[in-house]
Amino acid sequence: MSELTERIMEISGADPRKCMKCGKCTAACPVAGEMDIKPHQFASCLAKGQSDLLLSSNTLHKCLSCFACVERCPRDVRPGRLIDAVRQCVVRARGQAFLTPEEIPELLDDELPQQLLVSAFRRYRR
Amino acid sequence: MKFSYYPGCTLKNKAKDLDRYARACAAALGIELIEPDDWQCCGGVYPLGKDEIAPKLAAVRVLADAAEQGNQLVTVCSACHHVLKRVNDDMKNDADTRERANRYMDLQRPYTGQTGVLHLLEVLRDRVGFDTLKEKVVNPLTGKKIGAYYGCLLLRPGDVMTLDDPENPRVMEDLIRALGAEPVVYPYRNECCGGYVSLGDKELTGRMCDRILESAVGFGAQMLLTACPLCMYNLRAHSDLPVYYFTELLAEALGVKEAAQ
Numbered sequence: 001m002s003e004l005t006e007r008i009m010e011i012s013g014a015d016p017r018k019c020m021k022c023g024k025c026t027a028a029c030p031v032a033g034e035m036d037i038k039p040h041q042f043a044s045c046l047a048k049g050q051s052d053l054l055l056s057s058n059t060l061h062k063c064l065s066c067f068a069c070v071e072r073c074p075r076d077v078r079p080g081r082l083i084d085a086v087r088q089c090v091v092r093a094r095g096q097a098f099l100t101p102e103e104i105p106e107l108l109d110d111e112l113p114q115q116l117l118v119s120a121f122r123r124y125r126r
Numbered sequence: 127m128k129f130s131y132y133p134g135c136t137l138k139n140k141a142k143d144l145d146r147y148a149r150a151c152a153a154a155l156g157i158e159l160i161e162p163d164d165w166q167c168c169g170g171v172y173p174l175g176k177d178e179i180a181p182k183l184a185a186v187r188v189l190a191d192a193a194e195q196g197n198q199l200v201t202v203c204s205a206c207h208h209v210l211k212r213v214n215d216d217m218k219n220d221a222d223t224r225e226r227a228n229r230y231m232d233l234q235r236p237y238t239g240q241t242g243v244l245h246l247l248e249v250l251r252d253r254v255g256f257d258t259l260k261e262k263v264v265n266p267l268t269g270k271k272i273g274a275y276y277g278c279l280l281l282r283p284g285d286v287m288t289l290d291d292p293e294n295p296r297v298m299e300d301l302i303r304a305l306g307a308e309p310v311v312y313p314y315r316n317e318c319c320g321g322y323v324s325l326g327d328k329e330l331t332g333r334m335c336d337r338i339l340e341s342a343v344g345f346g347a348q349m350l351l352t353a354c355p356l357c358m359y360n361l362r363a364h365s366d367l368p369v370y371y372f373t374e375l376l377a378e379a380l381g382v383k384e385a386a387q
Contacts, residue, residue, distance in 0.1 A: 013176040030318050030334055062330070065174065066278035066318030071292050084174040099326070107325050111362070113355040115136040115205050119170035119322040122181060 004051045004089065012085035014078040016046035025069035025079040035059040039069050039079040046082060060087040061098055061124070088126070097125030127253060129244070130192035130199045131159035134206035135167040141203070141355035147373035148202045148246055150386035155254055155262065159200060162191045168209040170322075179226045185213035186227050190237040198242035200249055202373060204279040204354035208287070211243045215286045245280065245289055247297050247353065247372070256304040264381035266306025272375070273310040273347030274298030275338065277357045278318040292316065298351060301372065305379040314341035319360040328363070335364040343367060351375060 009015060025039035026032045032039065037057045045053055054060075060083065069079040090096050099120055137145035152159050166184040173181040189210060192199040201207040216223040218239025228236045244252075250259060276295055284292035295316060299309035317338055320331030339361065342350055349368040352358050361369045377383040 011175045011177060030337075031320075031330065034330060062323075064278070064318050064321050064323060065171065066321070067282035068278070068318065071282045071284060081174055088175050111140065111359055112325075113136045113140040113359050114167075115134075115141075115170050115203070115356050116322045116325055116359065117170075118135065118167055119205070119356070120325050122169050122171045122173070123322065 012081040016043040019043040028068040099124035128158040130197040147377040208279040270307040273342040310347040312345035
């Protein structure tokens with residue numbers, strides 16, 4: 001197992017090798033149609049040691065951590081946690097933040113709740 | 127009935143209504159909500175990484191404060207409730223998080239997850255009781271067809287949140303019934319609205335909200351009910367269907383809405 005895969009398993013606390021490829025996670029995911037690598041493929045890539053492929057996947061920023069996949073996974077693979085762990089491996093590295101404070105003013109509107117900004121910063125950068 | 131009360135950042139700003147109606151309803155129902163002096167923002171999202179400690183500390187502080195006061199901790203914002211409940215679960219069940227957080231914070235007494243974390247909906251259901259609530263309704267919302275929108279944060283993961291059945295919840299429908307209105311059960315009520323992704327990708331959250339709204343309207347809803355300021359923001363951006371905080375309709379039914387304004 002690669003160092004990266006080990007790190008992803010450590011951060012997520014989940015084990016992609018338990019996946020039996022039933023596809024329920026992808027079926028449950030409200031944004032699977034937008035993802036270049038679907039939740040079940042994510043688990044599969046990790047189990048096969050192809051974790052490098054995942055680092056540039058748009059899935060990292062499409063996933064909402066809504067946990068529909070985690071709730072419905074019959075094998076407790078927790079795909080949402082795996083995706084978040086890969087995303088963290090990317091954003092924890094210097095210069096890899098997906099959102100910078102300079103971008104914020106343009107994105108604001110009068111109704112936008114504070115909760116949105118703190119959530120986005122927590123997810124998109126370290 | 128006395129609880130520690132954590133409003134959270136958004137309820138002090140864009141979601142003042144959610145807060146002020148909650149306080150008015152609590153007072154009308156004989157519930158005392160005590161806001162701690164020095165709470166901090168919970169962070170909005172639960173830190174999923176097993177090795178993350180710092181982003182959990184704001185939650186631990188307010189949980190430990192409630193423990194010192196001997197109170198259970200009540201929230202009304204779905205996101206705050208989600209973060210506090212899951213961090214509390216870590217403090218109770220994850221030895222590594224518990225030890226590292228306690229070592230870092232040097233609290234008067236170690237905190238080990240002993241505080242009960244309740245959403246106001248749970249207080250209404252389990253402590254007040256919907257039958258008692260029904261008796262206190264002075265302006266029943268008769269004839270209104272209301273769809274409860276749960277979203278993701280209140281319900282999942284079900285084994286930690288334990289608020290309701292994550293696939294077939296009923297607490298908000300029961301609340302709607304207690305207020306004299308008719309709940310509309312529709313399939314997308316526990317589907318995610320898109321959350322903070324609307325910051326950079328409004329098309330995506332638009333598509334997600336459209337699905338939810340079409341589903342609700344298709345089943346006959348005239349309005350939606352939510353506990354989450356971010357859900358409200360996303361849903362309102364994509365439809366003229368009225369979306370209310372559950373505390374607002376509760377205040378209306380209890381006859382305290384105008385006084386709260």
